[in-house]
Amino acid sequence: MKHCFERASRARQDILRLHEQERELLNVLLACRSAVKGSVYELKTRCGKSNCVCAQGALHGAMVLSWSQAGRTKLMTVVAADLERLVRATGEYRKFRQARAALVKLQKGLLREVDRLEAAIREAAVKTGRD
């Protein structure tokens, strides 16, 4: 019965493949230099002055950073000088979190393959011992 040897070989290949994917994910994480949680967008608002054009419907546009903190949405006005940096940093944060989530999933799969390898090589050892 060579079945367990084939299973061990398949598990080894899967482990190496996942290890390569893990390296790629780690490279994504290591490449992130700054990260800001949240997203930057234009918020249309009224200033509250009754004689302003916004009272007639032409709303003011303001760039804001929005993020959630302890279950609440926080807003911060973004000045023009910070806009580009914050757009980039929020993008990096999203990329970082996606890579982290993928890493968690991948490592579960990696451990599953390691366990399959263990089962297969232990089975192989028993069969080899009997031969």
Ligand SMILES: [Zn+2]
């Ligand atoms: Zn106004």
